[in-house]
Amino acid sequence: FILKACSGWPEDKQDYGEIEYLTLLAGMLLTSSSPIYIQDVAGTLSTGGENYPDKRILAEKYQKMSGQKQIRLGSVMMMPLVVQDEVLGALSINDTRPHAFGPAEGRLLTIAAAQISTAVQNSKLYDNLEQRAVELETALNKVEEAHRLKTEFVENVSHELRTPLTFIKAYGALILEGSLGEVSSTVKERLEIIFQKVEAIIRLVEDLVYLQKIEAGKLRLEMITAHELIIRVSEAARASAAERNIEIVVNSAPTLPRVRVDADRMGQVFDNLVGNALKFSATGSKIVITAAADGDKIKFLVQDYGLGIPADKLDKIFDRFYQVDNAATRRHGGAGLGLTIVKQIIEAHGGYITVASEVNKGTTFSFWLDQDSGVESTHSVR
Numbered sequence: 333f334i335l336k337a338c339s340g341w342p343e344d345k346q347d348y349g350e351i352e353y354l355t356l357l358a359g360m361l362l363t364s365s366s367p368i369y370i371q372d373v374a375g376t377l378s379t380g381g382e383n384y385p386d387k388r389i390l391a392e393k394y395q396k397m398s399g400q401k402q403i404r405l406g407s408v409m410m411m412p413l414v415v416q417d418e419v420l421g422a423l424s425i426n427d428t429r430p431h432a433f434g435p436a437e438g439r440l441l442t443i444a445a446a447q448i449s450t451a452v453q454n455s456k457l458y459d460n461l462e463q464r465a466v467e468l469e470t471a472l473n474k475v476e477e478a479h480r481l482k483t484e485f486v487e488n489v490s491h492e493l494r495t496p497l498t499f500i501k502a503y504g505a506l507i508l509e510g511s512l513g514e515v516s517s518t519v520k521e522r523l524e525i526i527f528q529k530v531e532a533i534i535r536l537v538e539d540l541v542y543l544q545k546i547e548a549g550k551l552r553l554e555m556i557t558a559h560e561l562i563i564r565v566s567e568a569a570r571a572s573a574a575e576r577n578i579e580i581v582v583n584s585a586p587t588l589p590r591v592r593v594d595a596d597r598m599g600q601v602f603d604n605l606v607g608n609a610l611k612f613s614a615t616g617s618k619i620v621i622t623a624a625a626d627g628d629k630i631k632f633l634v635q636d637y638g639l640g641i642p643a644d645k646l647d648k649i650f651d652r653f654y655q656v657d658n659a660a661t662r663r664h665g666g667a668g669l670g671l672t673i674v675k676q677i678i679e680a681h682g683g684y685i686t687v688a689s690e691v692n693k694g695t696t697f698s699f700w701l702d703q704d705s706g707v708e709s710t711h712s713v714r
């Protein structure tokens with residue numbers, strides 16, 4: 333026990349034996365956690381201690397000490413300061429006269445002890461909170477630093493990868509064209525495979541860089557009607573669909589409201605969604621792209637009639653590098669980054685995306701963006 337505060341006690345006695353004595357008494361409270369009242373300290377000693385051995389021991393101790401210091405305590409009343417069964421300390425009133433305290437003082441002391449206990453507990457909690465806040469801030473700084481290092485790392489690695497890949501591609505093209513001498517058809521075939529793989533790596537590197545950029549929240553927002561957006565993206569989609577003899581059906585109307593988007597990034601969203609739809613559809617099937625008003629939002633759909641996704645895999649497909657393991661994904665390759673990018677771009681625009689699918693029936697990706705109210709806003713990217 334440490335003396336935290338006292339009042340009415342002679343200043344020159346504060347570090348004397350009386351305090352030590354009280355400390356001893358308070359030590360007893362730790363085991364009893366109930367009030368102690370010695371009405372007559374000297375009497376307790378002479379009568380053998382009210383049949384209370386501990387009190388007698390204390391009284392003896394006191395007697396010894398007060399003998400040394402010439403201080404006499406007549407009565408001592410002490411209450412434990414208890415919070416949730418834990419003794420935090422003790423509150424003590426003392427008088428030089430014996431029998432100084434009655435039931436009224438007892439009640440007063442009980443109430444005061446309860447209030448002080450709560451106050452002490454609150455201040456302890458507050459200290460803990462402050463300490464927690466400091467710890468959290470340190471942890472946050474560490475996370476931010478790790479994030480910065482990761483960004484830097486991805487940027488450096490992608491740069492280092494892109495440069496040699498561009499060389500490989502350029503020299504490959506020269507060889508394929510026959511500019512460096514005649515190339516046999518067998519070599520040409522193999523070179524084309526190398527080419528495809530190089531393209532795939534370049535795309536992967538670009539995807540990783542994109543992910544980084546979206547995370548950093550760099551969007552170039554412009555206002556465009558949902559219809560214009562759909563027309564732009566469906567033209568790109570038609571080109572790749574034609575190769576597979578897949579029809580692109582567009583549902584949209586010029587009267588649709590405007591959205592505030594980074595059109596290049598939105599192009600990427602549709603490229604990925606339509607690209608997937610193409611990958612997982614049979615030749616001759618169709619893909620439907622829709623834009624429609626939906627409350628104060630615009631809803632966009634990319635719908636296919638292909639392979640579908642098993643229900644238990646639906647919540648995983650937006651995860652980084654996740655691919656449903658089937659013949660189609662093995663045949664098409666890919667990195668499993670497309671939908672991660674899609675989701676991040678949409679969320680960076682303040683929107684959200686969902687998927688519904690049935691195996692062998694088809695898949696529909698739906699996402700919603702806010703209609704642009706026309707009011708200049710400071711809507712920023714998360």
Ligand SMILES: Nc1ncnc2c1ncn2[C@@H]1O[C@H](COP(=O)(O)OP(=O)(O)OP(=O)(O)O)[C@@H](O)[C@H]1O
Pocket residue numbers: 604608609612636638639640641649650654655656657661665666667668669670671672695
């Ligand atoms: N329209 C779809 N029909 C069926 N399965 C799909 C469809 N879209 C996505 N999937 C499933 O979700 C997985 C993840 O898609 P995601 O676009 O992220 O990766 P990926 O297309 O395999 O590779 P990447 O897009 O990086 O080239 C796919 O591998 C596929 O299993």
Ligand SMILES: [Mg+2]
Pocket residue numbers: 604607608666669670671
């Ligand atoms: Mg994809």
